[in-house]
Amino acid sequence: MKPLEDIRILSLEQYGAGPFGSLHLAHLGAEVIKVEDPSVGGDVGRYVPPYAEGQDSLFFESFNRDKRSISLDVRNAAGRAVFEDLVRHSDVVYSNLRGDVPAKLGIRYDDLRHLNPRIVCCSLSGFGMTGPRAAEPGYDYVLQGYAGWMSLTGDPDGPPEKTGPSLVDYSGGFVAALSLLAGVHAARRDGVGMDCDISLYDTAISLLTYPATWHLTDGYTPVRTRRSAHPSLVPFQAFPAKDGWLIIACPKEKFWRRLLDVVCRPELATDPRFATFPDRAAHRAELEDILDAVLIQRTVTEWLSLLRTASVPCAPVNDVAHALREEHTLARELVVSTDHPRFGEVRQVSSPARVGSPPRHHRRAPQLGEDTSDILRAILGYDDDTVATLSADGAFGTPPSD
Numbered sequence: 001m002k003p004l005e006d007i008r009i010l011s012l013e014q015y016g017a018g019p020f021g022s023l024h025l026a027h028l029g030a031e032v033i034k035v036e037d038p039s040v041g042g043d044v045g046r047y048v049p050p051y052a053e054g055q056d057s058l059f060f061e062s063f064n065r066d067k068r069s070i071s072l073d074v075r076n077a078a079g080r081a082v083f084e085d086l087v088r089h090s091d092v093v094y095s096n097l098r099g100d101v102p103a104k105l106g107i108r109y110d111d112l113r114h115l116n117p118r119i120v121c122c123s124l125s126g127f128g129m130t131g132p133r134a135a136e137p138g139y140d141y142v143l144q145g146y147a148g149w150m151s152l153t154g155d156p157d158g159p160p161e162k163t164g165p166s167l168v169d170y171s172g173g174f175v176a177a178l179s180l181l182a183g184v185h186a187a188r189r190d191g192v193g194m195d196c197d198i199s200l201y202d203t204a205i206s207l208l209t210y211p212a213t214w215h216l217t218d219g220y221t222p223v224r225t226r227r228s229a230h231p232s233l234v235p236f237q238a239f240p241a242k243d244g245w246l247i248i249a250c251p252k253e254k255f256w257r258r259l260l261d262v263v264c265r266p267e268l269a270t271d272p273r274f275a276t277f278p279d280r281a282a283h284r285a286e287l288e289d290i291l292d293a294v295l296i297q298r299t300v301t302e303w304l305s306l307l308r309t310a311s312v313p314c315a316p317v318n319d320v321a322h323a324l325r326e327e328h329t330l331a332r333e334l335v336v337s338t339d340h341p342r343f344g345e346v347r348q349v350s351s352p353a354r355v356g357s358p359p360r361h362h363r364r365a366p367q368l369g370e371d372t373s374d375i376l377r378a379i380l381g382y383d384d385d386t387v388a389t390l391s392a393d394g395a396f397g398t399p400p401s402d
Contacts, residue, residue: 001029002028002029002356002359003028003029003355003356004025004028004029004030004181005029005030005031007025007029007030007031007091007092007184008030008031008033008089008090008091008092009022009025009030009031009032009033009090009091009092009093009094009180010033010035010083010086010087010090010092010093010094011032011033011034011035011067011094011095012035012074012093012094012095012096012097012105012107013034013043013094013095013096014043014044014045014096014097015043015044015045015096016045016063016140016166016169016170016173017096017124017140017166017168017169017170017172017173017176017200018094018095018096018124018173018176019034019043019045019063019064019096019173020063020169020170020173020174021094021096021124021172021173021174021175021176021177021180022067022094022173022177023063023064023065023066023067023173023351024173024174024177024351024352024353025177025180025181026065026066026067027065027066027350027351027353027359028351028353028355029359031068032066032067032068033067033068033069033070033086033090033371033375034064034067034068034069034070034366035070035072035074035083035086036069036070036071036072036368036369037072037073037074038071038072038073038368038369038396038397038398039073039397039398041055041368042055042069042071042368042369043060043064045057045059045060045063045064046060046368048060051343053342054342055367055368056340056342056343056367058343058346060365061338061340061343061346061348061364061365062348062349063365064365064366065336065338065348065362065363065364065365066359066362066363067363067365067366068366068370068371068375069366069367069368069369069370069371069372070086070369070371070372070375070376071368071369071372071396071397072372072395072396073394073395073396073397074105074107075105076393076394076395077393078389078390078393078394078395079390079394079395079396080106081390081395082376082380082390082395084112084115085380086375086379086380087112087115087116087119088115088116089379089380090116090119091118091119091120091184091187092119092120092121092122092180092183092184093107093112093119093120093121093122094122094124094176094180095107095122095123095124096123096124096125096176097123097125098125098126098135098136098137098138099123099125099126099127099128099129099130099131099133099134099135099136099199100129100134100135101125102121102123102125102129103129107121107123108121108123108129108195109121109193109194109195113193116193117191117192117193118187118188118191118192118193119187119193120180120183120184120187120193120194120196121193121194121195121196122176122179122180122183122195122196122198123195123196123197123198124172124173124175124176124198124199124200125138125198125199125200126138126139126142126143126199126200126201127199127200127201128197128198128199128201128202129195129197130197133201138199138200138201139169140162140166140167140168140169140200141162141166143168143200143201143203143204144162144163144167144168144204145160146201146204147168147201147204147205147207147208148208148222149162149163149168149204149207149208150162151222151224152211152222152223152224153224154224155224155226156223156224156225156226167207168200168203168204168207169200171203171204171207172198172199172200172203172204175198175202175203176196176198179196179198180196182196183196211231225237226288227239227288229284230249230251232277232281233250233251233277233281234250234277234280234281234284234287235248235250235256235259235280235287235288235291236248236249236250236251237288238317239288239291239292239295240292240295240296241295241296241298241299241300241302241303242296242297242298242299242300242302243299243300244299244300244316244317245300245316245317246295246300246303246304246314246315246316246317247314247315247316247317248291248307248312248313248314249312249313249314250312250313251313253277255311255312255313256269256280257269258310258311258312259307259310259312261310262303262306262307262310262312263291263294263295264294265290265294268287268290273286273287274287300316304316324349333350333358334349334350334352335347335348335349335350336348336349336350336362337362338362338363338364338365339364340364346364369396372396373387376390
């Protein structure tokens with residue numbers, strides 16, 4: 001039995017952040033039922049280009065593996081009745097909508113507690129359900145701007161830049177998954193559910209971590225650094241080699257001394273300019289020039305071999321293709337496959353959550369409403385007449401015209 005196999009989650013999720021969070025819960029065995037609005041064609045992620053055809057896209061596949069889908073209009077009275085029946089049989093109602101929408105849809109704990117006192121209602125929104133921006137839409141790029149990330153990213157002489165992957169979205173998904181599980185644990189212990197009010201804004205601000213502490217405590221002003229260098233630990237950055245770039249990280253004095261042996265410059269250990277971390281930070285540019293002159297003489301592969309032998313933390317600066325075929329990527333089984341009726345074999349990255357034995361088989365992302373019939377009958381016990389009546393009343397979308 002998988003770790004979360006006894007948890008059922010009703011997920012009014014869309015796009016990236018919300019589906020990313022529930023992806024890992026589904027990976028660990030939770031039954032994640034995507035509640036998709038048929039009036040808008042379901043999750044908008046189904047239509048994200050470039051690899052999109054009809055209601056299928058590789059973007060959607062990336063975030064919805066191992067989930068189920070029910071086509072349900074929760075704003076319709078009949079659809080709402082089905083949704084409330086599902087709440088009675090579930091542990092969690094999860095959503096990633098604008099912060100003011102859970103109240104409008106009636107999916108907060110106070111709206112649903114009469115149906116299931118243990119229900120956990122987890123909202124992941126751009127700005128949370130309270131505060132002056134609660135009603136504003138929030139996307140990763142927007143939040144990176146608000147939270148100061150873009151002022152820290154990129155070359156000091158260049159324009160503000162976002163991180164490569166959408167790290168606010170993905171971090172928010174992880175925070176929502178963590179909070180949701182804590183809520184389920186408490187609900188099962190205490191018999192009472194709750195709201196989990198998670199926001200991308202809170203997540204992004206919290207990830208400022210120690211630069212925020214330095215600023216709030218002593219007025220420190222974070223700045224961009226050349227070559228993505230660490231703000232205070234030197235050397236800890238990207239360096240050019242003969243045929244590319246590599247990362248060298250010396251967050252401890254022992255690594256610094258080992259690096260000097262590798263580059264055949266042991267005399268720098270006694271140079272007062274480079275004796276301590278503060279000294280090296282004060283003379284960062286001089287040290288960078290010295291190391292550049294040495295490192296440019298060999299290839300990345302040659303330097304990595306020497307640095308690894310000396311146990312100096314290092315890495316190549318891979319492109320995505322190289323990262324996905326790295327021997328460690330393959331050894332950790334981080335690439336998984338599913339079969340898709342439109343795209344054939346879909347190869348994608350696995351969840352990093354490893355709890356017990358990792359699952360060997362995965363289900364492709366569901367087609368829109370693919371599991372509707374099974375959910376209505378197997379979970380709710382509806383018979384054909386009940387389903388037909390609900391369908392005629394528009395629960396699953398606009399009923400067919402006579």
